[in-house]
Amino acid sequence: MRYLPTPGRSLDGRKVLRFENGTEIRTQNLSTALLLTLCICLLAAVSVHLGQTRISIQELLEALSGSVLDEEQDYALWTIRIPRLLMAFMVGWSIAIAGAVMQSLARNPLADPGLFGLNQGATTMILLLIVLVPAASKLMIMSSALIGGLLVATLLIWLVGGGARTHGLAILLMGIALETVLSSITSLLILYTPQEVSYALADWLAGSLFNATAENVLTFLPFFVFSFAGILLIGPCLSRYELGNDAAMALGLSIRLTRPLILGFAVLLSTAAVTSVGPLTFLGILAPHIAAFLTPLKGRARLFISGLVGGLLVISADVLTRSLESDIPVPIGLSLTLIGVPLFILALRLQAINRQTQH
Amino acid sequence: MKPAIIHDKNRVSLKPERKTDFRLWIFFGLATVTLCAVFISNLSLGATSIPIHDVTGALFGPDTDNYNQIIVHYQRLPRTLIAIYVGAVMASGGVILQTLTRNPLASTSTLGTNAGASLFVVGGAFLFDFGVEAQGLAALAGAFFGFFCCLSVARMAGRSNDPRGLSLILSGVLVSMLFVAITNAFLLSNPMKRSEFLGWVTGNINHAYIDRLSDFWWIGLLSLLTLFLTARPLTLLLLGTEKAQSAGVNVKGITRIALAATLLGSGSAVAICGPVGFIGLIVPHMVRPFVGNNVLSLLAASVLVGAVVCLIADMGARLFFQPYILHTGLFMDLIGGVVFAFIVKRVYLARAAL
Secondary structure (H helix, E strand, C coil): CCCCCEEEECCCCCEEEECCCCCEEEHHHHHHHHHHHHHHHHHHHHHHHCCCCCCCHHHHHHHHCCCCCCHHHHHHHHHHHHHHHHHHHHHHHHHHHHHHHHHHHHCCCCCCCCCCCHHHHHHHHHHHHHHHCCCCCHHHHHHHHHHHHHHHHHHHHHHHCCCCCCCHHHHHHHHHHHHHHHHHHHHHHHHCCCHHHHHHHHHHHCCCCCCCCHHHHHHHHHHHHHHHHHHHHHHHHHHHHCCCHHHHHHCCCCHHHHHHHHHHHHHHHHHHHHHHHCCCCCHHHHHHHHHHHHCCCCHHHHHHHHHHHHHHHHHHHHHHHHHCCCCCCCCHHHHHHHHHHHHHHHHHHHHHHHHHHHC | CCCCCEECCCCEECCCCHHHHHHHHHHHHHHHHHHHHHHHHHHHCCCCCCCHHHHHHHHCCCCCCCHHHHHHHHHHHHHHHHHHHHHHHHHHHHHHHHHHHCCCCCCCCCCCHHHHHHHHHHHHHHHHCCCHHHHHHHHHHHHHHHHHHHHHHHHHHCCCCCCCCHHHHHHHHHHHHHHHHHHHHHHHHCHHHHHHHHHHHCCCCCHHHHHHHHHHHHHHHHHHHHHHHCHHHHHHHCCCHHHHHHCCCCHHHHHHHHHHHHHHHHHHHHHHHCCCCCHHHHHHHHHHHHHCCCHHHHHHHHHHHHHHHHHHHHHHHHHCCCCCCCCHHHHHHHHHHHHHHHHHHHHHHHHHHC
């Protein structure tokens, strides 16, 4: 019984579960996380169920417990749908966490790896690599994406300069300017590849889960696992960064050391996602905002729940895309943008209202 | 001696100044000479260089047996004319939008107008099989739609009732993103038509679009004329709404007329060769140090310099990446993004750091 958490109250009077070493988890956060997991499981079942080959819930449960389905169902389930589902969740998870981390770091609620041009930097590097070295290995693609993302991040920091006192919207516009330049380079590259390649590239650029295979899932898995370690290490620092650089330093945080590391973590997660499914913009903003709307959050819990929300969003966008039996196959990045822009505008509106009521 | 309005950093005065007038004349003379030079060299330079006498021959009575003259007449001249039209119209649109919103980042490409126009054109062509004329109308409607979406988003998301400043630009960018995403969805839905519009969507100055120019040129001309007629009251608007009103300017009416002319002009430019972005953003900043803030001279200078910039961009797109011919719109995006970043850095970040 020693290692089981005991229920109690935190300093601000909320119900918490307290572990032996002093770590606390708020009960409300825990129940939100459980609820989100439940939603994800339900959607996952729907997602696996959807498609040409019919697989009933009962058959799904039997398959998961080890029995063998007929050949067609087996192929649909294990080769296509399950990898796709896992990929959707992991990608959403990583981008959401990257967004949440960047928002704390930049103290800017509108920060997003896509809007800041990091995804675009990664994309451009990947395309350059594909054009220059057509037979590039997965590892080379991955590392070139990482380099691209980091380059853009450094460039952005250098351009913005100072940091603490600059206008949040100005940083955002700067990121968008970088994104414009990079995306024109990207479309330049696309124009001069042969048409079949260009079509595939455009599909990938719009964000697509079609090419999610078991192999891709396995390549992504280390990043997913790594993100847990990152959350545990970084979570507590982030709530200090939210107070501002000076306050964070006063609380004993070595900014010069941790800031690049944390930024690197965010870039790593988002670029890994970019290499797998193409850039997904707005997810990094949406997920943390929705998470914060569900339950008051800080530190590690914020990252965890944002990640869950991100996974949920991508899975539901995927389900939505596939259930629309239309002639237009909407790629997932597009449907995220279509949902994301209106929600983002809503977030801006809420922010404006908040500011007006504060003054 | 006409009074010129001189806008120093902190001072707007209506005093006539002889020195400035002289500078203006020199600037306009130089700009015209440059335009002519660039025009001729755009016709003669390319994959094959064509001697000047063939160029002039093709301009004044083409000889259908001469291969060089045929190239100039059927390929380079249409391209050049489209470039001049787009450059002049987009640049003047940028001047007007920057004047009306008093925002250095305003232009048709940053306020959602271009994206709206291209969305309507592509949507019309994909959903209803629009012909060229209907596409033109769709572009005009789309330009208005895009701009008003941007305005309403800025109103909704803005901090105050005055939707100027950064939130206007941000909402323009957001609206553009949404429209571009929908356009891309249309494009992906039909691979056959996609290759037809793929170049157009990125802003492609191409001799193939000369039919469109011959259909729509009068819209741009009308819009330019209207803008020149409203230039004087627009200059007074720079002094502030109340001062302009007390000087006898019908502020609402003038704003509406100028906006409508701008939107129609840029819509027609998009209908011709797709959204060639950022000319409207860059050119007013290029000419402002030389001609000051008087809208009349700004407009005239922007029309000249916009045409020059667009011609040079077209030439660069054709010459720098041989044997490929780059899309001019892409080339402009590349330059424009850099200038956009520069303006954000100088105007907003510098001010915030103080």
